[in-house]
Amino acid sequence: MSAIHCHQLCKTFTQGDEVITGLDHVDITIEEGEFVCLSGPSGSGKTTLLNAIGGLDTPDSGEIRMGDIRIDQLDRGSLADMRLHHIGFVFQAYNLIPVLSAQENVEFVMQVQGVAAASRARKAAEILREVGLEGMEDRRPAQLSGGQQQRVAVARAIVSHPDLVLADEPTANLDSVAADHLMGLFSELNEHHHITFVIATHDKRVMSYARRLIRMQDGKIISDEAQ
Amino acid sequence: MTGFKLHFATIFVLSWRNLWRNHRRTYIMLGAISVGVWAMIFMTALMRGMVDDMLDEGIRNLPGHIQIQHPDFLDDPSVVNSIDEPDGELLVALNQAGAKRWATRIKLPAVIASERESRGINLVGVEPDAEADISGIPEQISAGRFIESNQDQGLVIGAKLAQRLETRLGKRVVVMSQDPDNNISERGFRIVGIYRAKMPGMEEFNVYAARDTLQQLLKIEGRVSQIIIVDENFRDIDILYQKIRQSIPASLEVMPWYEIDTYLAAMFNMMDGFVLVWVVIIFLALSFGLVNTLVMAIFERVREIGLIQALGMRPALIVYQILLESLLLLLIGLGIGNGLAILTVKPLESGLDISMVAEGMAMMGASSTLYPSLTLYDMLMANGVVIILGILTSILPAWRAAKMDPVQALNTT
Numbered sequence: 001m002s003a004i005h006c007h008q009l010c011k012t013f014t015q016g017d018e019v020i021t022g023l024d025h026v027d028i029t030i031e032e033g034e035f036v037c038l039s040g041p042s043g044s045g046k047t048t049l050l051n052a053i054g055g056l057d058t059p060d061s062g063e064i065r066m067g068d069i070r071i072d073q074l075d076r077g078s079l080a081d082m083r084l085h086h087i088g089f090v091f092q093a094y095n096l097i098p099v100l101s102a103q104e105n106v107e108f109v110m111q112v113q114g115v116a117a118a119s120r121a122r123k124a125a126e127i128l129r130e131v132g133l134e135g136m137e138d139r140r141p142a143q144l145s146g147g148q149q150q151r152v153a154v155a156r157a158i159v160s161h162p163d164l165v166l167a168d169e170p171t172a173n174l175d176s177v178a179a180d181h182l183m184g185l186f187s188e189l190n191e192h193h194h195i196t197f198v199i200a201t202h203d204k205r206v207m208s209y210a211r212r213l214i215r216m217q218d219g220k221i222i223s224d225e226a227q
Numbered sequence: 228m229t230g231f232k233l234h235f236a237t238i239f240v241l242s243w244r245n246l247w248r249n250h251r252r253t254y255i256m257l258g259a260i261s262v263g264v265w266a267m268i269f270m271t272a273l274m275r276g277m278v279d280d281m282l283d284e285g286i287r288n289l290p291g292h293i294q295i296q297h298p299d300f301l302d303d304p305s306v307v308n309s310i311d312e313p314d315g316e317l318l319v320a321l322n323q324a325g326a327k328r329w330a331t332r333i334k335l336p337a338v339i340a341s342e343r344e345s346r347g348i349n350l351v352g353v354e355p356d357a358e359a360d361i362s363g364i365p366e367q368i369s370a371g372r373f374i375e376s377n378q379d380q381g382l383v384i385g386a387k388l389a390q391r392l393e394t395r396l397g398k399r400v401v402v403m404s405q406d407p408d409n410n411i412s413e414r415g416f417r418i419v420g421i422y423r424a425k426m427p428g429m430e431e432f433n434v435y436a437a438r439d440t441l442q443q444l445l446k447i448e449g450r451v452s453q454i455i456i457v458d459e460n461f462r463d464i465d466i467l468y469q470k471i472r473q474s475i476p477a478s479l480e481v482m483p484w485y486e487i488d489t490y491l492a493a494m495f496n497m498m499d500g501f502v503l504v505w506v507v508i509i510f511l512a513l514s515f516g517l518v519n520t521l522v523m524a525i526f527e528r529v530r531e532i533g534l535i536q537a538l539g540m541r542p543a544l545i546v547y548q549i550l551l552e553s554l555l556l557l558l559i560g561l562g563i564g565n566g567l568a569i570l571t572v573k574p575l576e577s578g579l580d581i582s583m584v585a586e587g588m589a590m591m592g593a594s595s596t597l598y599p600s601l602t603l604y605d606m607l608m609a610n611g612v613v614i615i616l617g618i619l620t621s622i623l624p625a626w627r628a629a630k631m632d633p634v635q636a637l638n639t640t
Contacts, residue, residue: 056537056633077541084539091637095534099244109538111237156538 004030004053004164004196009062011048011219022048023059024219032163033194035187037201037210045219046200047168053198054087054166055079066164084112088157088195092169094149096141102128102152103137106159113160127155131185147178154182158189165189167199171206183209234544242551245524256520257560260613263513264564265571267506267609272572272599273579274505278498279600283461284363285429285491286484291329291361291455292464293471294487298480300452301487306335306407309450310479320474328458330357331451333441337404339384339434341392348388348434350404352441352451355379361457364422364435371396371420379437381419385430389421396421402434406446414444502605506612513613514620521553521624532628533636542629549625550618557617561610572601 006029011022023045030036038046051057052064055071064071066086074082083089088109096105103124110120128137131151141149150170157165167186171179187209189195199206207213215223246253286292297308312331333352338345355374359365364383365373373383382400389395396418403413416436424430442448456471458464461484468483475481485492525532532545579597 051634054537056637077543080536080539080541082539083537087539089537091534091537095530095537095637097241097531097534099241099248104240108237108535112234112538112540112544114234117236 003032003067004028004198005063005065006049006053007063007065009049009052009059009064011045011052011057011059021045021219023052023062026062026219026221028214028221028224030196030198032196033190034212035190035197035199035210036212036214037199037207038214038216039201039207040216040222041202043218044216046216048219049216050166050168050198050200053164054089055082084109085160086163088160088162088165090150090153090157090165090167090170092172094141094146094153094173096149096152096156098141101138101140102133102144102148102155105141105152106155109156110160115160123159124155127159128152131155132181146173147175147181150174150178150182151185154185158193158195161193162195164196164198167197169201169203170199171201171203176205179203179205234547238544238548238551242548242555245528246552246555249524249527252520252523253556256516256556257563259513259516260557260560261563261567263509264561264609264613265567267509267613268565268568268601268606269571269599271502271505271605271609272568272601273597274501275498275600275602275605276598278494280598282491282495284424286461286488291453292458292461292484293456293468293481294484295454295456295471295475295479295481296452298478300480301482304335304452305405306333306445306447306450306452309333309447309452310454312449312451313454320471320476328357328360329454329456330354330361331438332453332455333438333445333447334452335404335445337402337434339388339392340401340403341394341398343393344391346388346391346431348402349432350402350441351433351435352438353435354438361455364424364433367422367424368420369423371418373420373422374435374437377437377439379419380416380440381436382416383420383422383435384418385433386421386423387430388432388434389418391431394418402436402444404445408446412444412446499608502608503612506609507616510612510616514616517553517556517617518620518624520556521549521621522627524552525549525624525628529631529636529639532631533633533639536631536633537637545629546622546625549628550621553617553621553625554614557614561613565606565610568606569601572599575599576601 006026009023009026013020013022020043026045026049038049040046048057052059053071055074059072062072066082069082071079071082097108100108103121106124106128107120110123125137128134131154133148133151133155136144136148141152144152150173154170171182174182183206186197186199190197199210201207210227212224212226214221295310297310300308331354335350337348337350339348353374354377355365368383369386371383374381382402392400394400399415399417401413401415403411406412422430438451442450456467458467464483468481472481485495535545536542576599579599581597
């Protein structure tokens with residue numbers, strides 16, 4: 001399911017009279033269990049590519065396949081189902097639901113998936129312990145530091161063992177210790193649970209964890225190297 | 228079903244907590260809904276009480292709740308179409324049906340003349356003892372007295388008729404009608420009482436005399452025009468009506484008030500329409516606040532809606548969540564509003580003195596004491612309208628939330 005194939009992906013945006021190229025004929029294949037970093041300057045198309053792979057945004061042309069599924073042809077409901085069951089997202093700005101506690105935020109995806117209460121409570125508690133947030137389960141996002149919030153977001157993204165985790169600048173708001181801790185966690189999950197990671201980043205420390213580094217510029221892939 | 232329950236639990240928690248994100252806004256909205264619902268139910272109870280009073284008065288004084296009469300009497304209300312005074316079989320039938328309060332009446336068109344004017348009237352011959360039990364006329368005497376016995380030789384007329392005839396209490400008038408042989412029967416009566424009816428129309432047309440006196444005048448001894456039966460409540464007469472219909476001889480016609488007096492029946496039915504219109508108007512005022520609250524609540528968390536879409540919540544579930552928030556707000560408001568209505572209406576059910584505006588009320592046929600009537604039907608109608616229209620007005624904000632583009636929503640600052 002997790003092998004991703006993008007073929008001739010194009011996406012443009014308009015800003016006033018200006019047409020901005022987000023993706024320019026991008027071809028890429030990401031195999032199951034890979035740990036990939038997308039790097040490049042701001043506006044190079046990293047986030048646009050992540051959003052297209054995650055079904056949050058539709059390309060103007062080209063194909064995206066996840067396993068046998070043509071993501072670019074799914075309707076909104078089917079895209080939501082695909083994200084729910086196969087993809088975990090980690091965003092730059094944590095993006096937790098403010099009215100829910102850390103534990104409830106982690107349980108949220110499982111709740112929507114229909115996992116039974118006892119099972120999801122156990123899994124959420126385990127994963128929060130794994131990301132070092134034991135004892136903070138009942139805190140609301142406003143009662144957690146930036147690093148702690150990002151760890152809750154990571155816990156939410158991986159708790160239901162998705163095939164793919166898409167992370168957009170996950171360390172941008174973290175100090176170096178928290179960033180290293182988070183990347184160590186990602187590496188461990190990749191190695192032990194064979195979760196595919198695609199991480200968009202500027203951060204050289206993050207890139208150092210990647211086993212494959214794809215550089216983008218002006219919506220194009222300018223290099224694609226194994227590390 | 229299990230999936231639905233799990234979704235419901237998730238969405239309920241989100242909806243409930245979102246509701247209390249902005250306490251002040253929620254309290255203001257709850258205040259508006261509660262006061263609106265209270266006003267709907269309270270004012271409906273006052274209106275219902277007023278209209279019930281008017282209807283009850285009109286029904287008891289004119290058709291009664293149920294009438295027994297000659298089958299042709301409604302088309303031709305003359306003495307020819309009279310029936311025997313109830314005795315034997317008919318009395319047994321009335322008792323078996325459970326009719327406790329009833330009276331016989333003679334009712335026919337006649338002409339009344341004073342020394343100055345003459346008018347067409349509705350001449351009513353009554354049994355004063357029984358009449359006191361079923362109609363309000365004896366209590367409405369403003370000068371003189373009501374008919375005192377079945378042989379009383381006096382006449383009771385309305386104040387408005389007295390004015391038209393330019394006559395007064397103690398003066399003599401002549402009443403003319405036709406006997407069964409179509410001969411003119413006439414005699415002089417002294418006006419012994421003047422009444423003021425709650426329904427002004429009655430004052431001008433209904434003239435009361437003793438039943439036996441009219442029987443002699445019209446040469447119809449032992450016969451009457453109608454048997455008037457009154458039950459506990461004019462709303463709930465159908466059981467008694469059916470029983471009487473099954474018990475009485477087939478040669479007699481029995482009719483409920485709403486078939487006899489279609490004007491009063493129309494008023495009665497119109498009241499329900501009135502209440503619905505009233506409830507909808509109040510709701511329309513409320514709906515602006517409700518929609519505004521929901522729209523603001525959605526604008527406030529555009530990013531969060533983008534997030535839950537990104538995490539895999541289907542657009543339909545987002546609609547469901549926003550509608551549930553609206554429903555919770557409405558249900559709490561309804562609970563408070565209903566509670567307030569019960570607390571304020573119940574103590575007033577024994578009577579609310581509105582004598583300050585009694586003259587205006589009298590013009591509409593209502594008394595100076597209002598008896599608010601809190602009915603389950605009216606409460607259910609107000610609650611139903613608020614829930615249904617509340618959910619309908621919430622669909623647009625919910626739909627807008629579900630249609631948000633997740634990428635744009637997540638990038639909202």
